[in-house]
Amino acid sequence: xxxxxxxxxxxxxxxxxxxxxxPVVIKRFFPNYVDPVxxxxxxxxxxxxxxxxxxxxxxxxxxxxxxxxxxDFDQACKGQWTLxxxxxxxxxxxxxxxxxxxxxxxxxxxxxxxxxxxxxxAGVGAHIDQYDVFLVQGKGKRRWRVGKPDNYAEILxxxxxxxxxxxxxxxxxxxxxxxxxxxxxxxxxxGETIEDSLTYSVGYRAPDNLQLAESLAMxxxxxxxxxxxxxxxxxxxxxxxxxxxxxxxxxxxxxxNAINSDGFTLALLEAMSEQGIPEYPLDTEVTLQQxxxxxxxxxxxxxxxxxxxxxxxxxxxxxxxxxxxxxxxNFAKTDSEWFEALASGNxxxxxxxxxxxxxTFLETLTTLLNNGYWEWYEG
Numbered sequence: 052x053x054x055x056x057x058x059x060x061x062x063x064x065x066x067x068x069x070x071x072x073x074p075v076v077i078k079r080f081f082p083n084y085v086d087p088v089x090x091x092x093x094x095x096x097x098x099x100x101x102x103x104x105x106x107x108x109x110x111x112x113x114x115x116x117x118x119x120x121x122x123d124f125d126q127a128c129k130g131q132w133t134l135x136x137x138x139x140x141x142x143x144x145x146x147x148x149x150x151x152x153x154x155x156x157x158x159x160x161x162x163x164x165x166x167x168x169x170x171x172x173a174g175v176g177a178h179i180d181q182y183d184v185f186l187v188q189g190k191g192k193r194r195w196r197v198g199k200p201d202n203y204a205e206i207l208x209x210x211x212x213x214x215x216x217x218x219x220x221x222x223x224x225x226x227x228x229x230x231x232x233x234x235x236x237x238x239x240x241x242g243e244t245i246e247d248s249l250t251y252s253v254g255y256r257a258p259d260n261l262q263l264a265e266s267l268a269m270x271x272x273x274x275x276x277x278x279x280x281x282x283x284x285x286x287x288x289x290x291x292x293x294x295x296x297x298x299x300x301x302x303x304x305x306x307x308n309a310i311n312s313d314g315f316t317l318a319l320l321e322a323m324s325e326q327g328i329p330e331y332p333l334d335t336e337v338t339l340q341q342x343x344x345x346x347x348x349x350x351x352x353x354x355x356x357x358x359x360x361x362x363x364x365x366x367x368x369x370x371x372x373x374x375x376x377x378x379x380x381n382f383a384k385t386d387s388e389w390f391e392a393l394a395s396g397n398x399x400x401x402x403x404x405x406x407x408x409x410x411t412f413l414e415t416l417t418t419l420l421n422n423g424y425w426e427w428y429e430g
Contacts, residue, residue, distance in 0.1 A: 054068075054075075055073065055074060055075055055221065055222050056075070056076045056224070057075055057077045058079070060080055062155045069235075070156075070235070071235050071236070073238075074197045074232065074233055074234045074235060074240075075232075076195075076222060076230065076232050077230065077231040077233065080187070080229060080230060081149075081152075081187065081228075081229035081231070082229060083229070084229030086189045086190050086249055087143070087145040087148065088143060088145065088146060088166060089168075090249070092143065093134055093136045093167075094121070094124065096136050097120065097121045097134060098119075098120050098121055099120055100120050101329060102119060102136060102137070102138070102142065103138060104119030104120070104121065104134070104137065105118050105119055105134075105135055106121060106127040106128060106132055106133065106134050106135075107132065107133045107173075107212065108127065108128065108129050108130050108131065108173075109130050109132070110129050110130030110131075113130075114176070114208040114209040114212055115129070116209050116210075116211040116212055119136075121134075128170075131169075131170055131171070131173035131244075132169070132170055133167050133168070133173045133174065134167060135165060135166075135175075136165065137163055137165045138357065139163075139164050139165065140163055140356060140357040141326075141327075141328055141357030142329075142356055142357070143356060144356040146164055146166070149164065149187055149253065150253055153185060156255065158359040158360075158361060159324065159361055160255045160256060160257070161253070161254075161255055161256070161359065162256040163326075164253055164254070165251075166249065166250070166252070167249070167250045168247075168248070169193075169242075169247070169248055169250070170247050171244055171245065171247055172243065172244060173244045174241060175214075175242075176212065176214035177196075177214055177215050177217055178214050178215060178239065178240070178241070179215060180234070180254075181236045181237065182236050182255050182256060183233070183235055183257075184234050184253065184254045184255070185232075185233050186232040186233075186242070186250055186252055187229075187230075187231050187251040187252075187253065188226040188227060188228055188230045188231070188232075188249075188250060188251075189228060189251060190228055190247075190248055191228075191245070191247050191248020191249065192226065192227055192246050192248060193225070193242050193243065193244050193245060193248050194223070194224070194225050194226075194242065194243045194245055195223075195224055195225075195226060195232045195240060195242050196218075196223050196240065197220060197222040197232070197238055197240045198218030198219055198220050198221060198238065198240070199218075199219075199221055199238065200237045200238055201218070203217075203218060218241075258322070262322070263319075266315070266318045266319055266322045267309065267315055269318055270309075270312075270314045270317075271309065273314075275312065275314030275315075276308070276312040276314050276315065282301065313368070316368065316370075320361070320363060320370075320372075321379065322377070323374070324360070324361045324375060324376060325377040326358070326359065328355070328376045328424065330423050330424075332421060332422055332423050333420065333421050333423065336421045337417060337420055337421060338417070339417045341417075342413055342416055342417045342420065345427075346401050347401060349402075350400065350427065350428075351398050351399060351427070351428035352399045352400070352420070352425050352427060352428055353396075353397075353398050353425065353426060353428040353430075354424065354425055354426070355423060355425060358376070358424050358425070359396065360373050360374065360375045360393065360394035361375075362374075362390065364387070373393065373415070375419065376424065380415045380418075381411075382411050382415070383409070383411065385406075385409070386409050388404045388406070389404050389406075389409070389412045390415075398428050398430070399425075399428075400428075
């Protein structure tokens with residue numbers, strides 16, 4: 052079989068041969084696939100102001116984009132159209148199983164799950180993304196074409212729509228429910244709906260230098276590692292208008308020292324854990340004693356939709372801490388099992404670990420509940 056098409060998925064093979072290297076079609080990745088949402092669920096989300104949504108339509112070659120919240124679907128849904136909703140994983144827990152099989156990629160790299168519903172013949176045009184994406188086919192059929200990276204001419208058929216003129220496909224496939232197309236960053240692709248269908252886009256983030264510099268600036272703005280240049284015992288210089296290599300190297304080293312500081316490590320971890328999760332704090336806060344009693348009584352807890360915690364193990368200069376949506380929670384080594392159980396995203400209760408939970412763990416769980424990041428499990 053062509054090495055751009057796989058009948059059986061192996062994560063080690065995928066990581067060594069495909070991830071960030073070349074696209075691949077994975078047939079029947081999800082056997083016996085059943086959609087966790089439908090177009091009505093997406094339409095409901097698209098009406099909410101806090102949800103990022105849009106409708107891309109094409110009527111006789113004329114492109115249009117309606118940015119959410121969508122108030123009049125009859126007006127926006129003309130011709131061949133696609134409804135796209137970002138961050139569905141943050142609002143609907145039922146979509147989580149679509150993302151679980153991709154857990155061999157670290158949580159901090161995962162951005163969100165975008166879900167789109169498209170009518171027959173619809174698409175958003177040939178384009179290039181700067182992030183990795185797994186395109187999971189839901190109901191219906193869709194034709195995907197993927198080409199090689201190159202210097203493609205960009206066109207703007209609409210101010211809110213970036214496309215490229217075209218490309219020669221190396222993948223040209225019709226996908227059915229449960230099939231997956233992986234596209235690395237920089238590879239042009241184009242999807243066209245053969246019959247009304249749903250597509251689930253598991254998208255990843257990769258910070259660029261500007262974003263990393265923003266984390267550095269935030270750390271410096273807090274006054275951490277904010278050192279000023281100094282040059283004691285400077286040697287005399289031949290002329291004042293000359294810039295020496297040593298001065299430039301000293302300025303670079305000043306910034307490098309700030310980057311190597313513990314403060315920047317924490318700023319990076321905060322940024323890596325930031326998800327833009329909507330906060331729904333409790334109207335009436337629960338107390339540590341209440342949570343402790345409920346935990347002891349066997350009540351279970353689970354993360355709110357889309358919440359993915361990160362753990363650093365206290366090694367190689369990193370703290371021993373859990374990070375949730377930009378907030379740090381430190382813990383002792385003896386609490387590691389409990390905090391890893393918390394960060395796993397699984398249902399949490401008193402039977403998860405052999406030892407009893409500590410004050411620190413219960414205090415953290417109480418804070419997470421009050422912030423709306425964890426919930427009482429009712430499954």
